[in-house]
Amino acid sequence: MDISQAPLAGVFVIKPQRFEDERGYFSEVWNRHRFEEAGLSIDFVQDNQSLSRRSGTVRGLHYQLRPHAQDKLVRVVHGRILDVAVDLRRDSPTFGRWFAIELSADNQLQLLVPKGFAHGFVTREPDTQVAYKCSHTYAPASDRAIRYDDPAIGIDWGLGAGEAILSPKDAAAPLLADVGELF
Numbered sequence: 001m002d003i004s005q006a007p008l009a010g011v012f013v014i015k016p017q018r019f020e021d022e023r024g025y026f027s028e029v030w031n032r033h034r035f036e037e038a039g040l041s042i043d044f045v046q047d048n049q050s051l052s053r054r055s056g057t058v059r060g061l062h063y064q065l066r067p068h069a070q071d072k073l074v075r076v077v078h079g080r081i082l083d084v085a086v087d088l089r090r091d092s093p094t095f096g097r098w099f100a101i102e103l104s105a106d107n108q109l110q111l112l113v114p115k116g117f118a119h120g121f122v123t124r125e126p127d128t129q130v131a132y133k134c135s136h137t138y139a140p141a142s143d144r145a146i147r148y149d150d151p152a153i154g155i156d157w158g159l160g161a162g163e164a165i166l167s168p169k170d171a172a173a174p175l176l177a178d179v180g181e182l183f
């Protein structure tokens, strides 16, 4: 399992080892000891999985307020996404900066999105299933969203105007400048 720092401090890209044979493959998709060897001691307490039937589905940008903030370890079980992390730590030198990477069932890559970051993705294939571990359980009263297409953040989702398939919550999300509670 290879764990490497992304350009945004605190964000990591993980590539598990895949053992192929005539039956198919075996892969450890998470290993606490390997994470601890890389200096990442995270106590994951909840596993999530979502299915997005159409390509161009955007889920995000989401985060939970402290003390319910979540580290997330994201991977794609089927299909392909552009996965995005946005630094929401007001005291961070990279506040408002984003990092995006394509995760797919084929490339096996994973993204570690730490507390203090918003997370979102856009699907690049139909029937894309995303699985991710969270270091805090769901806290609906602390669940927050920011507009995925906020020009002040400027994420390149690879979508034309109006192409994104959004939940009503995400369609109504505020701009970063209008959000009071961050980290």
Ligand SMILES: Cc1cn([C@H]2C[C@H](O)[C@@H](COP(=O)(O)OP(=O)(O)O[C@H]3O[C@H](C)C(=O)[C@H](O)[C@H]3O)O2)c(=O)[nH]c1=O
Binding pocket: 048, 050, 059, 060, 062, 063, 072, 119, 120, 121, 137, 138, 167, 169
């Ligand atoms: C997140 C969550 C949701 N739910 C319920 C609440 C709603 O009734 C339903 C759908 O929730 P939502 O529309 O917020 O799901 P997504 O739009 O996929 O949200 C996720 O998308 C982005 C990519 C994230 O990083 C977050 O983990 C999460 O916010 O599941 C739960 O019961 N537990 C949970 O942990």
